[in-house]
Amino acid sequence: MFDHNKHIGLFFGSFNPVHVGHLALANYIAENSDIDEVWFVVSPQNPFKNTSELVDAKHRVNMLEDSIGSYPKFKVCDIELKLSTPSYTYKTLNELTFLHPNFHFSIIMGSDNLINLNRWKNIDEIMRLCTIKIYPRPEYPIAEELLTDTISIIDAPVFNISSTLIRKGLSEDKDYSYLIPKKAHDYIKNHGLYKFHH
Structure with a gap:
């Protein structure tokens, strides 16, 4: 199969753990936009985040792999771990x-990240290499004045679920079997x- 000019949406995150909000959002985007596949890019330790609650990357990758199953428009990408x-x-x-010179990449990011975009390292290079889709x-x-030819809004439902909330609930023995993929x-x-560790 020839993958020329496939459009890949890059969904960055720690996925600590992956939850139904991540998957539902990515599923909606994959089915209702010009993005052909969504790749879940698993982040290593974020230097700005408290890492004590971050489980090993191997577990986070495994949970994602298990959760996406055989859905052909999803892929787990562990490149940042290497x-x-x-x-x-x-x-x-x-x-x-x-690695994929024929693919077109877009970063899928929440509107909460848009305001800090100009503080990203080498942002000019990023903008040359990809487009950005804001959900x-x-x-x-979303501040309209921040939108450009390469930064656009992607229509998607709002899923207000956070991994922080889920970790807290799990540590309190809450049954979150409908918030996390089975x-x-x-x-x-x-x-x-x-x-929960005392």
Whole structure:
């Protein structure tokens, strides 16, 4: 099969853990936009985040793999786990465009990230390598003046679920079996992840 000019949406995140909001959003975008596939780009430790709650990348990749099953428009991408840290987006994009020269990449990001975009390292290089698709997040209206030829809004329903909320609930023994994909939920239970430690 020839993949010439396939349009790939890059959905970056720690997926700690993956939840139905991630999958539902990506599923909607994959079925209702010009994006052919959504790749879940698993982030290593974020230098700006408290990492004590971040489970090992191997577990996060496994949970994603289990959750996406055989849906052909989803792929788990562990490229950032193989690059030097900290993982800068421009480095990831350079590597992806080198590996897949015929693909067109778009970063899928929430409207809460748009305001800080100009602070990203080598943002000019990022904008040269890809386009950016902004989806709505509650309480973060999209400032029209920030939209350009390469930054556009992607229509998608709002899913206000956070991994932080889910981790907190799991640590309190809440049953979140409808907020986490079943296979990921089973994986968490089987591996004893996100248990509350005194």
